[in-house]
Amino acid sequence: xxxxxxxxxxxxxxxxxxxxxxxxxxxxxxxxxxxxxxxxxxxxxxxxxxxxxxxxxxxxxxxxxxxxxxxxxxxxxxxxxxxxxxxxxxxxxxxxxxxxxxxxxxxxxxxxxxxxxxxxxxxxxxxxxxxxxxxxxxxxxxxxxxxxxxxxxxxxxxxxxxxxxxxxxxxxxxxxxxxxxxxxxxxxxxxxxxxxxxxxxxxxxxxxxxxxxxxxxxxxxxxxxxxxxxxxxxxxxxxxxxxxxxxxxxxxxxxxxxxxxxxxxxxxxxxxxxxxxxxxx
Amino acid sequence: xxxxxxxxxxxxxxxxxxxxxxxxxxxxxxxxxxxxxxxxxxxxxxxxxxxxxxxxxxxxxxxxxxxxxxxxxxxxxxxxxxxxxxxxxxxxxxxxxxxxxxxxxxxxxxxxxxxxxxxxxxxxxxxxxxxxxxxxxxxxxxxxxxxxxxxxxxxxxxxxxxxxxxxxxxxxxxxxxxxxxxxxxxxxxxxxxxxxxxxxxxxxxxxxxxxxxxxxxxxxxxxxxxxxxxxxxxxxxxxxxxxxxxxxxxxxxxx
Numbered sequence: 301x302x303x304x305x306x307x308x309x310x311x312x313x314x315x316x317x318x319x320x321x322x323x324x325x326x327x328x329x330x331x332x333x334x335x336x337x338x339x340x341x342x343x344x345x346x347x348x349x350x351x352x353x354x355x356x357x358x359x360x361x362x363x364x365x366x367x368x369x370x371x372x373x374x375x376x377x378x379x380x381x382x383x384x385x386x387x388x389x390x391x392x393x394x395x396x397x398x399x400x401x402x403x404x405x406x407x408x409x410x411x412x413x414x415x416x417x418x419x420x421x422x423x424x425x426x427x428x429x430x431x432x433x434x435x436x437x438x439x440x441x442x443x444x445x446x447x448x449x450x451x452x453x454x455x456x457x458x459x460x461x462x463x464x465x466x467x468x469x470x471x472x473x474x475x476x477x478x479x480x481x482x483x484x485x486x487x488x489x490x491x492x493x494x495x496x497x498x499x500x501x502x503x504x505x506x507x508x509x510x511x512x513x514x515x516x517x518x519x520x521x522x523x524x525x526x527x528x529x530x531x532x533x534x535x536x537x538x539x540x541x542x543x544x545x546x547x548x549x550x551x552x553x554x555x556x557x558x559x560x561x562x563x564x565x566x567x568x569x570x571x572x573x574x575x576x577x578x579x580x581x
Numbered sequence: 582x583x584x585x586x587x588x589x590x591x592x593x594x595x596x597x598x599x600x601x602x603x604x605x606x607x608x609x610x611x612x613x614x615x616x617x618x619x620x621x622x623x624x625x626x627x628x629x630x631x632x633x634x635x636x637x638x639x640x641x642x643x644x645x646x647x648x649x650x651x652x653x654x655x656x657x658x659x660x661x662x663x664x665x666x667x668x669x670x671x672x673x674x675x676x677x678x679x680x681x682x683x684x685x686x687x688x689x690x691x692x693x694x695x696x697x698x699x700x701x702x703x704x705x706x707x708x709x710x711x712x713x714x715x716x717x718x719x720x721x722x723x724x725x726x727x728x729x730x731x732x733x734x735x736x737x738x739x740x741x742x743x744x745x746x747x748x749x750x751x752x753x754x755x756x757x758x759x760x761x762x763x764x765x766x767x768x769x770x771x772x773x774x775x776x777x778x779x780x781x782x783x784x785x786x787x788x789x790x791x792x793x794x795x796x797x798x799x800x801x802x803x804x805x806x807x808x809x810x811x812x813x814x815x816x817x818x819x820x821x822x823x824x825x826x827x828x829x830x831x832x833x834x835x836x
Contacts, residue, residue, distance in 0.1 A: 465677055468679070469675060469679035470692075471637065471668070472675075473668065473672070473693040474667075474668040474749070476665050484681055488682055
């Protein structure tokens, strides 16, 4: 009897500890979101989404240029980064012991740990310094470089979770190797690959450092990736560092917009995958 | 047995994992339209042997064979043989049910049919119904062909895998302990199914369950530590085994 009481007490204590840990883990997230809402939502209006910044000292204006810039640069980064990252991930999961896969895995682990500002400087050396001007392309390239190792590793881990028996079932049915990989293995992991890609997109959407050296930022509406471009995190950075009280409020609002953009992107990507690949995805 | 020609045979077949021998020098013939059981204790090589018959063994790390496997007299390990085409003639069902989780019941059955070009819709529907009827699953799933295959019970999933295997009309079906993961009812349905299927197919079944071997098979082969100990008509193996080890195993004295 006594032991049972003790056991229950220990169990309750452990469960309590874990709930406490979860609360501690979630707390910063809730605080960030709450602060953003409280400080940012009052500055949000339609014009904020549709207009470019007002000259310093004047009120009004918006961050439309930065929304467009972020969408375009992240979009271009996806075009480069997702195929390469997913492809490399599939390769190293399908040929796990090949030397190429081992090397790629090692490099992408190192890349995953590289500070993003280093990637920014690298992209600057590679593209900006040669072209002799800042550009959205350079920003996209830097973001893609950040995405590739993330996407590759999550894709690989997801594919490794597919039971071997499923692969064998397809091969025993007479599926060629490539078709087994794509139609059965990759297809089964697709929701996981989408999730991994979305995490990467969310992560790079908020990157500031690599863009400082590449896209530079801009106050004007522009859709030319070959020119310096605005981006939401850059705008937050500029406004938050600025001298005016008004700018600080705009920084909060811009940060809120950034989170909204990421949220909408994730949601629509998920809905789209479900539409295209049916309900078993 | 003279009425039944040999469909699948092995000659001096040995199977290796690297330098480790899994199967030693097995020569056997499997007659057409009969059920052939492979029995023996765990690790005796019967599954490895089965996997050499549709060249799945070579997918294992460092898996290789010596000797020959003959399907209708032709060596399936000959260099010009297309392994994919071969596996469409020698189907396989595994221990655990392996329906493709992202496909519907219908798509699972057609999975093997799409490989040699997509048949017209009408023909495809007929093939699906035929395969599901033969797998004794049609009545249970005919109203939900387009729902997910993983919603089925374990026994239904296994019969779906049988349907998927027989849909492309292979010559031979290999069953690797097909009832090991099923409850008694599910097992019984698979056994009945095996009995029905031998009208159209040649069947080789690996089983741990000796009653199952006795019930469904026409011939039985006993494996022990990689060698083929005894092969003969099931009735004879279970009533008058010639080998002492076979007798000890089937009477439950070891294994």
